Amino acid sequence: xxxxxxxxxxxxxxxxARQIENATGDVFSWTxxxxxxxxxxxxRPGQFNMLYAYGLGEVPISIAGVEPGALRHTLRAVGGVxxxxxxxxxxxxxxxxxxxxxxxxxxxxxxxxxxxxxGGLGLAPLRQAIVQALAQRERYGRVCILYGTRTPADVLYGxxxxxxxxxxxxxxxITVDRASAGWGGxxxxxxxxxxxxxxxxxxxxxxVCGPEIMMRFTAEALLKxxxxxxxxxxxLERNMKCAVGYCGHCQLGPxxxxxxxxxxxxxxxxxxxxxxEL
Amino acid sequence: xxxxxxxxxxxxxxxxxxxQCEGLAACVSERTFAPGEYLLRQHAPADTxxxxxDGQVQIKLALPGQGIVTLETVGPGEAVGWSWFLPPHRCQxxxxxxxxxRTLAFAAAPLRExxxxxxxIGYAVLKTLVxxxxxxxxxxxxxVLDVYAPPAGVP
Amino acid sequence: MKLIDLDGLQALLxxxxxxxxETIGPVRREGAIVYERIDTAAELPAGWTDRxxxxxxxxxxxxxxxxxxxxxxxxxWKRYLFPPRQTLFSVQRTNGGLNFLPEPIDAPxxxxxxxxxxxxxxxxxxxxxxxxxxxxxxxYAARRESVLLVAVNCAVAADTCFCSAMNxxxxxxGGHDLALTELIDxxxxxxxxxxxxxxxxxxxxxxxxxxxxEADLAAAxxxxxxxxxxxxxxxxxxxxxxxxxxxxxxxxxxxxxxxCLSCANCTLACPTCFCSSNQDVTDLAGAASRxxxxxxxxxxEFSHLGHGSVRGSxxxxxxxxxxxxxxxxxxxxxxxxxVGCGRCITWCPVGIDLTEEVAAIAASGSQEAS
Numbered sequence: 159x160x161x162x163x164x165x166x167x168x169x170x171x172x173x174x175a176r177q178i179e180n181a182t183g184d185v186f187s188w189t190x191x192x193x194x195x196x197x198x199x200x201x202r203p204g205q206f207n208m209l210y211a212y213g214l215g216e217v218p219i220s221i222a223g224v225e226p227g228a229l230r231h232t233l234r235a236v237g238g239v240x241x242x243x244x245x246x247x248x249x250x251x252x253x254x255x256x257x258x259x260x261x262x263x264x265x266x267x268x269x270x271x272x273x274x275x276x277g278g279l280g281l282a283p284l285r286q287a288i289v290q291a292l293a294q295r296e297r298y299g300r301v302c303i304l305y306g307t308r309t310p311a312d313v314l315y316g317x318x319x320x321x322x323x324x325x326x327x328x329x330x331x332i333t334v335d336r337a338s339a340g341w342g343g344x345x346x347x348x349x350x351x352x353x354x355x356x357x358x359x360x361x362x363x364x365x366v367c368g369p370e371i372m373m374r375f376t377a378e379a380l381l382k383x384x385x386x387x388x389x390x391x392x393x394l395e396r397n398m399k400c401a402v403g404y405c406g407h408c409q410l411g412p413x414x415x416x417x418x419x420x421x422x423x424x425x426x427x428x429x430x431x432x433x434x435e436l
Numbered sequence: 437x438x439x440x441x442x443x444x445x446x447x448x449x450x451x452x453x454x455x456q457c458e459g460l461a462a463c464v465s466e467r468t469f470a471p472g473e474y475l476l477r478q479h480a481p482a483d484t485x486x487x488x489x490d491g492q493v494q495i496k497l498a499l500p501g502q503g504i505v506t507l508e509t510v511g512p513g514e515a516v517g518w519s520w521f522l523p524p525h526r527c528q529x530x531x532x533x534x535x536x537x538r539t540l541a542f543a544a545a546p547l548r549e550x551x552x553x554x555x556x557i558g559y560a561v562l563k564t565l566v567x568x569x570x571x572x573x574x575x576x577x578x579x580v581l582d583v584y585a586p587p588a589g590v591p
Numbered sequence: 592m593k594l595i596d597l598d599g600l601q602a603l604l605x606x607x608x609x610x611x612x613e614t615i616g617p618v619r620r621e622g623a624i625v626y627e628r629i630d631t632a633a634e635l636p637a638g639w640t641d642r643x644x645x646x647x648x649x650x651x652x653x654x655x656x657x658x659x660x661x662x663x664x665x666x667x668w669k670r671y672l673f674p675p676r677q678t679l680f681s682v683q684r685t686n687g688g689l690n691f692l693p694e695p696i697d698a699p700x701x702x703x704x705x706x707x708x709x710x711x712x713x714x715x716x717x718x719x720x721x722x723x724x725x726x727x728x729x730x731y732a733a734r735r736e737s738v739l740l741v742a743v744n745c746a747v748a749a750d751t752c753f754c755s756a757m758n759x760x761x762x763x764x765g766g767h768d769l770a771l772t773e774l775i776d777x778x779x780x781x782x783x784x785x786x787x788x789x790x791x792x793x794x795x796x797x798x799x800x801x802x803x804x805e806a807d808l809a810a811a812x813x814x815x816x817x818x819x820x821x822x823x824x825x826x827x828x829x830x831x832x833x834x835x836x837x838x839x840x841x842x843x844x845x846x847x848x849x850x851c852l853s854c855a856n857c858t859l860a861c862p863t864c865f866c867s868s869n870q871d872v873t874d875l876a877g878a879a880s881r882x883x884x885x886x887x888x889x890x891x892e893f894s895h896l897g898h899g900s901v902r903g904s905x906x907x908x909x910x911x912x913x914x915x916x917x918x919x920x921x922x923x924x925x926x927x928x929x930v931g932c933g934r935c936i937t938w939c940p941v942g943i944d945l946t947e948e949v950a951a952i953a954a955s956g957s958q959e960a961s
Contacts, residue, residue, distance in 0.1 A: 166881075167680055170689040184586065193688055212682065212689060213873035236587050236897060251688045278584030308584040335579045337506040342534055344492065344509040347578045350571070354511060369583040375574075397895050399869045402726040405886070406866035407893060409915065411836075412922035417725075433839045435907035587898045 166400065168210045168253030169194060171229075176248045179232060181311035185279065186244065187222060187232045193251060201229060202261035203286035204393060204421040208401050209233075210253030211242040218398040218416070220283035221257065229254075232282035232314070258401045260421045262287040263391060267363035268297040273355065273385075275304045275376050277348050277368020281314050283393050283420075284367050288322065295327055302329040302355040306348025306372070309334055310341045329355060348372065352379040359384035365421075367393040374431055377424055390424040411436060439466060442540060446487065448564040456557050459550050460542070467541040469533035475516055476531040482519035483544045488512050491537025496530040504530065508575070515568040520544035592785045594807055595800035600658070600782060601632040602799055603741070603769075607702045612739055615671060616704035617664070622650060624664040626671075629704065636661065643749035643933065646942030656780065659705055659773045662749035663932050667862030668703055668710055669717060672734050679869070681880040694880075698733035706742045706767065708760030709752075709932040713862030714740070715766055719924045720865050739790060742767035746814050748821040751933030753946060756825035759930045761818040763787075769794060772811040783811045824936075824946045827953070828927055832918040834953055839910065843952050848906035850941045855887035857935035857943075858912065863928050866893070888912050913945060 170193040179185045201207075201224050208216045209231065217239045223230025235244035243252065264287060272291055276284045291298060303322055307313055313332070323330040331351045333344040344351070348368075362385050366373050373392045380390050396408035396415040403417040411430040413419060418426075430436055443449060443461045452460075467486070469475055475486050475493060486493075493516055495508045507529070510516055516531050516539070525544065551558030595603070604614050608630075616629040619636040629635065635658040642649045643662065653660050683690045706714075714735075721731040745752075745761040754760030763770045768791035772783040783803045786792035827834075858864040868886035873879045886893060889908050894901040902908045920928030929945075936944045 167691050167693055168689075169691065172688075210871075212684065213871055213879035215871045216869070234586060249687075253682070253689055253691065306584075308582065312584065333509075335582065335584065339503055339505075341506065344511075345494070345506050346508050347575045349578075350511075350575060354513075371581065372578070372583050375578065395896060396901065397893065399867070399886075403724065404720060404726070404728065404865060405868060405883075406888060406915075407868070407886075409911070409919070411914075412919040414923070435902050435904060436839065436911075 166255070166402070168208070168216075168255040170251045171254040172251050173246060173248050174228070176246075179314045180316070181313070182309075185232060185234045185312075185314060187230055189223075189225070190229045190231060190252075190254065191227060192254075199257055201257045203264070203290060204262035204283060205257040205259045206283075206401075206416075206420060207231070207254050207256030207258070208398070209243060210255075211239050211246075212253070214242050215239045216253070216399075217243075218258075218395075218401060220393070220420070222282045222285045223289065224286055230286075232279070232285070234279055256401070258416055260419055262365050262393075262421055263363065264290055267291075267365075268294075269299070270361035270363055271299040271301070271357040273302045273304070273352075273357050273362050273364040273380070275306075275348060275352065275364065275366045275368075275380075277306050277372040277376075278308060278312070279314070280366075280368030280372070280393070281305060281307075284365060285315060285318075287365060292322070292325070292328070299361060300329065300357050301327065302331075302357050304348055304351040304355060305330075305332045306351070306368070307332075307334055309336050310338050310343075329357075331355065347375070349375045349379040352376060352383065360386070362389060364390045365393075366390065370394070370431065381424075387424045387428070391421050392424065392427060393420045394422060394427070395420065439464060442466070442489070446540070446564075448560040452557060452560050456554060456560075459554065459557060460547075460561075463542045463546040463550060465541050465543075467539050469537045469539070471533055471535055474530060474532050475537075475539065476527045476529070478527055478530050480527050482517060482525045482527045485520045485542040485544055485547060486516040486531070486539040487542075488514050488516060489538040489540060491539075492534040493537055494530075494532050494534055496532055498530075508572070509534070515565060518565055518569060521548065521562075521565065592783065592803045592808075593795060593798060593800040594803045595782050595784055595798055597632055597658075597780065599784075599798055599800050600771075603794065604630070604632060604704070606794055606797060607739065610700075612700045612702040614702045614704055617659075617661075619650065623648065624650065624661055626664075626666040626668065626703070626705075632658065635659070635705075640747060641749060643751045643937040644942070645751070645936050645944045646939055648937050655775045657746065657773055657775050659743045659745075659771070660747060662745065662747060662752055663707055663710065663934060665860055665934070665938055667860065667932075667934070668706060668714060669862050669865075671701060671703070672714065672738065673717060673721065673731060673865065675885045677730065677883045679881045679883050681878060683878065696730045696733045698730070698737045700737045700739075702739040702741060704741045706740050707745055707754075707932075708742070708763045709754040709757075709930040710862055711740065711742055711763060711766045712754075712757075712759035712930040713932065716863045716924070716926065716928060716930065717865060719926065720863075723924070740767045740769075740787075742770040742787070744770060744772040744811065744815055745818050746773055748818045749933060749937070750823060751936040751944075752822050752931065753824040753826065753933060754931035755819045755822045757828055757927065757929055757931030761822075762815045767791070772814065774807060774810050774814070776810065778806070778810075781807070783807055824933070824944070826917070826929070826931075826946050826949050830953075831949055832921050834949070835914045835918045838952050839914070841952050841955070843948060843955070844906050844910045846951075847909055847943060847948055848904065850943055851905050851909045852940060853889045853891070853905045853908055854940060855889040856938045856940060858887040858889060859885070860934040860938040861916075862932060862934070863916075863930060868893075888915070913948065917945075917949070 171190045175189040222232040235241040399405040403414040408415040493510045641661040678694045721728040742763045767787040916928040
């Protein structure tokens with residue numbers, strides 16, 4: 159069969175496990191395994207797959223975890239397709255095609271400090287980057303994980319966060335936009351954590367993911383601290399259909415977010431993100 | 437570090453004459469708060485300007501039916517309030533230490549008189565205050581935007 | 592190079608049919624010249640020409656019987672190479688699983704009769720999009736492989752044509768199998784034919800005709816020059832990318848948005864526009880399939896994301912279309928997306944002329960001036 163036909167052809171993957179990821183209960187993760195041959199594709203953190211709900215449609219979802227022979231995806235039901243996917247149970251089969259797009263530059267970041275700033279559901283595309291970096295902790299200088307979310311009930315991956323926070327070789331800070339009774343932690347936007355984290359700006363690589371406005375303000379906070387422009391990487395989101403750069407939907411200026419992104423360095427974005435509705 | 441040295445190391449002292457820094461140091465004392473202790477109480481006279489040196493302070497407000505809600509937390513290098521500067525000089529919120537907290541505490545009335553008498557000092561202190569306020573407004577705006585919320589119509 | 596007459600043209604169609612090609616060419620239908628299947632040269636719009644202006648297209652009779660005496664109409668050849676609707680795959684539910692079946696590629700042998708220079712350029716532009724990158728659209732590549740191109744050197748330029756400025760015509764530049772130049776003068780109604788490929792050369796050799804003389808070739812060249820000179824519109828193709836990208840907040844975008852209906856006509860008529868969408872469909876029996884459909888950046892849902900569309904305003908959508916076509920296409924594909932065919936000007940219901948929009952932005956100097 160021709161290359162392009164396979165490029166756009168999903169393969170069947172089975173949901174082997176499903177779990178709720180926060181106290182609010184609106185975000186869930188799947189562990190997925192391919193029904194047939196594994197295919198041998200290397201799924202890298204930062205990349206995404208197109209997940210297909212039978213007869214309904216597809217959505218681009220970032221890879222949240224890579225395990226031997228399996229993938230983890232974290233989703234929230236926000237539209238027709240994701241609501242249908244949210245109703246599926248373990249054992250059911252979906253369509254999956256990928257991986258697509260650019261990955262977080264973890265290799266290039268080695269030898270320096272690594273600062274990871276996640277906002278809300280933006281922690282999901284960064285999770286595997288964190289897991290991989292911590293598995294090779296000695297290759298990095300300081301590692302700072304800064305996480306901001308809406309309320310304490312929205313905190314994702316609670317157990318894993320606690321483990322990261324407990325590590326002495328990781329600086330972990332968490333803040334919420336709105337506290338609930340009993341929250342003794344920080345309250346305020348995640349950009350304020352950037353000002354206080356201990357990293358050496360000149361040798362730092364920053365990986366940022368979250369709502370676009372949060373990423374822009376975070377990039378400004380990083381720049382204000384002296385992190386070089388080219389060391390700041392954002393993960394962008396746009397409407398996607400084909401995932402291979404010829405349906406045209408995901409364009410931002412000259413970039414096809416599905417192909418040139420979703421991970422892009424700040425210099426390629428700065429002039430574009432500040433133009434409303436570009 | 438002596439109290440005088442602590443004051444001189446603050447941002448608003450860069451660019452001031454030694455004599456002026458001394459004037460500021462005369463209004464200041466170092467205060468410590470245990471976890472749970474209040475720095476400021478809502479409606480009380482705002483007679484102290486706290487600059488956090490270490491620790492974490494919650495800005496809280498009592499809401500009927502919701503108890504005392506934390507709006508924001510303030511950390512090292514940040515000013516706790518600004519009601520000390522503007523009449524009627526009454527605190528609008530509670531400020532409570534979460535962790536053991538150390539502050540540079542300026543007596544508000546003498547500080548205001550000093551700022552009035554010596555505009556250069558007044559300007560230096562206000563520059564710092566405006567920077568804090570600006571950051572707080574920015575932060576508040578982002579909090580109000582509720583950027584992490586799911587799209588409208590989604591439960 | 593050869594000289595043939597109308598009988599020779601019919602012989603060409605017959606030769607193509609004998610080799611298994613379905614011939615598609617211009618016909619007059621419902622007041623326009625469109626591209627449909629033709630079997631005989633008699634079906635060509637002999638004696639017709641077009642009068643085009645912003646938002647206006649009318650056919651008029653000529654005082655001769657020229658069969659290619661018009662510019663381009665609402666159809667572009669992309670409707671055959673990149674069909675408005677294609678099935679990509681079908682899905683079956685199996686016992687506890689899903690089975691994905693790719694759709695067999697439909698690539699009939701077709702010969703396009705009467706491809707203009709701008710259209711050849713447009714086919715080249717879509718070749719780069721669909722078959723020139725890392726992911727090749729195999730269905731497009733197959734259809735492209737089975738198509739034979741019989742080009743025509745334009746004898747007339749519509750008022751909306753600006754291929755000369757975009758350096759894509761009016762003379763056919765390459766990528767064709769055969770190229771015809773129609774001449775009607777005292778020496779008769781004839782066509783100079785030249786080959787552009789081996790397949791074309793084979794066909795040419797078998798055609799009944801006579802050698803083209805110097806006078807015929809001179810007449811053909813002169814005709815092309817007249818056609819180029821007749822063009823009134825232009826864009827400074829070299830400076831337009833930077834001009835637009837440095838003026839993304841120019842007030843002219845607001846001005847054009849007042850007129851633009853966001854109707855997507857320009858993108859439908861444009862021979863290079865390639866945007867598409869996927870639609871998953873099911874039937875009552877429970878079978879599912881995915882179709883790929885033409886889409887347009889002018890549709891508000893095109894950029895839908897979570898809370899709403901990234902490009903909610905007409906201004907932002909018009910700006911996206913024009914900056915993509917004239918500027919960012921260069922970054923993506925190394926060439927302009929515009930071939931100067933003028934269809935977007937003619938088929939815009941409110942007569943927006945992109946050459947005028949570009950000129951207005953250029954004239955004002957910077958986005959501070961208005």
